[in-house]
Amino acid sequence: MRILIAALTLTLALGAQAGSLVFENVRLVDVKDGSVSEPMRVGVVDGFIVDADSIEQPDATVEADGFLIPGLAEMHAHVPQMRAGEQVVHDTLMLWLAHGITTVRGMLGEPGHLTLRQQLANGEVPGPRLVTSGPSFNGSSVSSPEAARRMVLAQHEAGYDLLKLHPGLWPQAFDAIVESADRLGIDYSGHVSVAVGLERVFESSQGTIDHLDGYAQLMVPEDHDRHGTDPGLFGVNLIDGMVADRIPDLARRTTDAGIANVPTQSLVENWATGDVDALMQRDAMRWIPADMAAQWRERVTQLRASYDSSADAERYVELRRRLIRELHEAGAMILAGADSPQILSVPGDAIHHELAIYVDAGLTPAEALATATSNVADYLGEKNRGCLEPGCVADLVLLESNPLEDIDHTRSIQGVMRAGEWFDRGRLDTALEAIAERAGGGTTENL
Template sequence: MIRQIVFLFLAGLLIGCSSKETIEADKVIENVHVISMNDEEEEVRQNSTVFIEEDRIVRIAENDRYAAVEEAEIIDGGGGYLIPGLSEMHAHIPSGDNDRSYIDDVLFLYLANGITTIRGMLGDPLHLELRRQAEQNELLSPRIYTSGPGFGGDFESPEEARRQVRDQHEAGYDFLKIFPGLTLEEYNAIADEADSVGIEFSGHIPASVGLERALEAGQTTIDHLDKYVEALAAESINTDEVENPGVIFFGMHLTPEADRERISEIARRTAEAGAWNVPTQALSEHVIGTDDPETLAERPEFRYMSPETVQQWIESKQSITGNEAYSEELAREYLQLRRDIIKGLHEEGAGLLLGSDAPQIFNVPGFSVHHELRYIVEAGLTPYEALRTGTYHTARYLDDLQNSGTLAEGKVADMVLLEANPLEDIANSDSIAGVMYRGNWLSGDEIEERLNAIAEKHQ
């Protein structure tokens, strides 16, 4: 009788194993907890396995429920946490005037930090070719969206501005970058022509334009929040000071005049207009915050930048904080005002996008996004809400939810393996154990090896 029971038990095991469905996949990430970012509420799929075929996720299931074909590469997730690839929505890609190795290093620094999508905010003809190479996996790079060269004024006529809009649209740039310095007539011409040819325009809001007009005109993203500070201020604005961050950083001097009671009103107006905001809070925190620049420069990530660049950043911060209009008290009030604006925009349903502005003063590409996430949480968002600004929200903004923004079957395999749960502590967003971009796997060891090689160039 006992022999029969044992026989039946073993037979059952064999039948169970043979009936396990086989999934066609070339890569499998086992033993992970999946944070899909699919819903408004936090959800973690415990003890999961993710199957990837070419550049797509084909199945997310409980561990041991399905088997992969023998040829599949098995990646042990080690009980880590898998999130969608992050985005840097105010990135800078070096221009073609730079050494190609430096350009490649910057792109890799983004990717090494789990950033699988970047939005280049100062376009260059080379960036169109880099975009193509990234799409074809010809270089280690996030997916690239790029503006054309910036619109900063000095046009002979509004018609010249219109012509430049048409030229950039025909060249294949994804959007137009607006800089300070445009007259209202030039801005209106650009907005009208962009609407006519079907290309979005984003970036700064010129002082001649103001927040309300930019919302009316349909500017897609508003970067840096400075015009919100201006809109909240009760007194008239000195446009020369507002537009020169080297003198008064992004309207900081207007802080005492700002009417905080109007934040909700302006945030609702932003939501109604459908405009997105890229706060770049890390830039403001690093540039005008009270941290000593020499101390900031000791952060480990600065070994990936040249000593000359780091010294320039130190001197830039010293110049701004040494201005007679600067004080630490004013800086603290200004940074808190910006946090209040971020929270107000979020509470009123105005879209926020993750972007830090890098490489820029004390913002090392890739690494600064993790600082940005922490600053967004400090503004009052939960870690989950902060992560959505760089995942789900990015896909919504790009009208690409069918392919990206969440971890789901059928979507592009852009994902980041973290050693610890970022929902418990947003600082865990940089505990990167591996990055998958468009179905390509970068292990933690390979990332470290390539980062060390970049650091050696700057010793």
């Protein structure tokens, strides 16, 4: 595809959001009804979509000849800690952006991420919009219900967007979090602690359940000897006892509770059933430093030791895929999240893998796209995101090929727009090359 920048103004070159741009000859993908428009013109002014005819003389024109989708979201992301160094943080943000991710929900925040959120919003740092949790609520950080209340209050005052729940919470502490957070109106999302259990979470207003945590325990019949035993990571110890006929009831109860799920299924498949050598040799691994890649491989080896057989691992993966499908069919919201960067989930690349898995699990390509676009906007209560009409925020991805024909076409990225700032393929490639170079480009071959 040929992309022609007719007149790139200095404002756009500097990355400011001000200015106007017209996409010529572009087809809009409607993720809600699964349709594609005729080729048309789309205008963008000062970071918002407008009727192209209202722009007399655009600052820039993109001869698109492709398909436009709303920018994607990674709803279970790990923005590196600031102590990892500014370059590492910025490179990770650019990896997401270059793969069409215009919103990330950071699931392990820290004070530095609040500053970063502002820098990203101002366009000072190129990258997706950041929605961030604070430091995690877990068995070590929360010593009592009183401590839980204080921590909720402090994080709310600090300005975090949500509270991150990690394992190890006791029911009394969880109840205190729920009570305080509901009173303040702040979202709490993440894991389901074993002692808390999914039943208690269904009674709460928890925003998202991540990793499908907590479901495995309720898929084991009461008379099975695995019932009530240590579930291990996401129920991996319970595979023998998990039965599929519990899934419809769990899906219905999730829908009734109004709780969304962020499956991070690609992460689980990476370590459970993925071909590790093939995953390590993927092109995307050139952006990952060799030491991190080595840690990932080591972690997979450890996790695989918890299965009795590869048939068990396959059964586990299939049951989880079925749960995703039935949650979706029952009307429970699915939000795309891949837990990047983490165990072979490369930032940005991992969301495309995750979406492809949703399609394999039974969603249509449009439904899979919605999990990363319109569902996210609905979940966050944002009417002007995840959409392509005039008035919507211009967070956009231009694709060469129709993603409704093949979900893998979400990878055919010709350019990404973030709040009106246009990153064409050339600009993205230059950034990606620099990241690969800093990562030590190609050294994973030696691992």
